[in-house]
Amino acid sequence: MADAIHVNGLVKKFKHFTLGPVDLALPQGCVMGLIGENGAGKSTLINLLLGLKRPDEGSIEILGQPAQSDSAALRQQIGVVLDIPGFPSVMRAAEIGKLLSAGFPGWDGEKFRSLCEEFSLPQKTTFGNYSRGMKMKLSIAAALAHDPKLLILDEPTGGLDPVARDEILDLFYNFIQSPDRSILLSSHILSDLEKICDYIAFLHEGKILLQGEKDGLKETYGLLRGSRSEIDALPEEAVKGLRKTESGDEALVLRRYCPQAEPVTLEELMVYLLRYAKGE
Amino acid sequence: MKKIWALVQGDWLNLWRSSKVIFGMILLYEVIYLLAGEGWIFLSVLSVALGGMLSYTSLGYDERSGWNRFILTTAYSRKDYVLGKYLVALMGTIGGGVVLALVGLIADLTGKVPLESGLVLMAGPMACGTLISLSIVLPLAFYFGIEKARLLNMLVIFLIFAGAGGMAGVGGSAMEEFPSLITGLNFILPVVTVCLLLLSGFLSVRIYQKRQF
Known part of the structure; x- marks a missing residue:
């Protein structure tokens, strides 16, 4: 089975913190939960995977391509939810959808609309006036609307109530039913990860403390x-x-x-x- | 180009919704000018320079919301994002220049201020000055972030316009003696502006491609 994410000897050095060396493999068709305490390096690792930071050492391959390639074709295949949902605060959901649709050739406007409806996102309210939960839901709708092969999610269920979290985990569960789709999910809500993950990677002080199949x-x-x-x-x-x-x-x-x-x-x-x- | 245009449309929607007060102030001052017929220097700065600087405002909104970071995870490229901001700067400056020229024409037609007083003629040099300052500051904004670049912007604007004022003082008498110098400047200034803008755009793309978040 090919790896959706393959990280080899990854190191990123900061003044007071070093991530790595990290070796990580997420097989295609699987869900990996990234866990660790605050400051363990989860968000740094996700930023490196997304090309928002450059590694000092090591390599990252995503869906068989180098992660740092700045390739639009690669990013077309990745759906992302960041810890801080970064949409313009004065835009409404439909306007955000329209803006993203021009960037993603595979954008499914109907799917985006139906997800927004399913999440009961108000259409006339601007993003800045959404609650934290609503912002995360809109981010998830945007991440799913262009039919990605890989979801990279940084704390996607943070700020959501248990019912909404369950609803979103169901969406992820449906997403993963296709064998060529994978999810990397960072969360502090470990009960969510218990429900959905096949693999767990446990980061501590910038290093992988444990990695393997959850059941194992x-x-x-x-x-x-x-x-x-x-x-x-x-x-x-x-x-x-x-x-x-x-x-x-x-x-x-x-x-x-x-x-x-x-x-x-x-x-x-x-x-x-x-x-x-x-x-x- | 389709992607860049979509980003530009998004930027203008964002600016329109967030900066209605600024647009309202510009409009109000233009009406006051048309009624009073005085204060054209301030009016030209307000229309053209502020129009160009809307690109900084847009960058500031993006940094505050995290859009500048999120967009890099989508199929938009870093180049699309940077060039979109340059297009906003260009549209803001030219738009401001057009508004300034229109106000000058209306002032002339209504008999408030004759065209010879210079308002319409100021639109071109003012737009060039604004674009030159943007050419210097935008790469800095992409490198340092908008907050630090705003401080540098004030310095750059001061140096450009003080320099231009100084040159006008020193060269004023020479221009009176040799009117062909004015014709030469009218040709050179837009060429220099376009060259600087192209160089700046290229530099900003290179800077942003290396930037880490």
Whole structure:
């Protein structure tokens, strides 16, 4: 299976922060969730993928083409939602659609209109007067309206209520039904990623801490709740995170050493690996 | 060209909705001028220079909304975006010049100010001066961002118009003696302006293609 995104040895240096080296592969037809704490480098990575920043080292291929090529044909195949939806604040949805339609040869005006209707976006209100949720919905409608092969989404469900989030996840789920379509999705709402992602890439301080199939990660790790003596009985390499509470200890463990460990959520995995990592 | 034109239309819609007060002020001052027949220097600056500077205003709106960043993720190219801003600058300046010339003609027809007083004749040099200043400042705006470029803009405008004023003072007597100098300047100024504008456009495209967000 070809990769929709292939990142190799990517490094971007700033004065007080370095992203990378990052190696990442998103197979076509799959959804990858990009997770990590604030400042971990998720948005920087997305900016690099979109050609908004240039790498200092390494390479990025998107749909088989170099990401930095400034190729209109490549961007035609990518739908983007940025963390700050950047449409002119005095324009209405239909005017934004018209502006984007001239830039995208494959723009489907009818699809854009129907998505705006589906999201109940007011047609007479200007973008600047939309709520945060409405702005994100319009961005998503714009990202989907030119029939892209890849969606790159930076916090697309941020600011949305649970019902709206569910509605949007359904849209993404429908989008991904075609085997040549893929999604890279960055979000702090890990329950959303649990629902839709096939792969997870976990960024921490600019580096990939974990990457793999979501189900594989959840099979690899588990939560053991018990006494300190039970946890201490496990081999040292089995315990990846330890949390001490008044009611007992909890440990993130490798399930191959401890099959009775309970399934772990992405949120628990992230919290244990960051906050309660063993030895820190 | 279709893409650039779509961007320009978007820019004008954006400017019209966001800057109605500025357009209203220009119109009001032009009416006052037509009634009073005085203040043509301020009027020419207001019409032409402000018309050209609408391109900065447009860049400022884009930076504030994030449109300048988002558009680079669409199938519009960086070149489309930059050239669109140059077209807005050109349209604003020429539009301002046309308005100025029309106001001058109306003032003449209504007997308020005769054409010889120079308002109509000022439209061309004023437009050239504005475009020369835009040619210098727009590459800086694409490099540094609009807020820093606005400060530089004031300096560039001051230097250009003070320089032009100084040259007019020094060369004024020579021009009176040799009227062919005026004819020569009338030819040279537009040529210099077009050359600078083309060079500036090329430079801005190169700058923007390397800019990171």
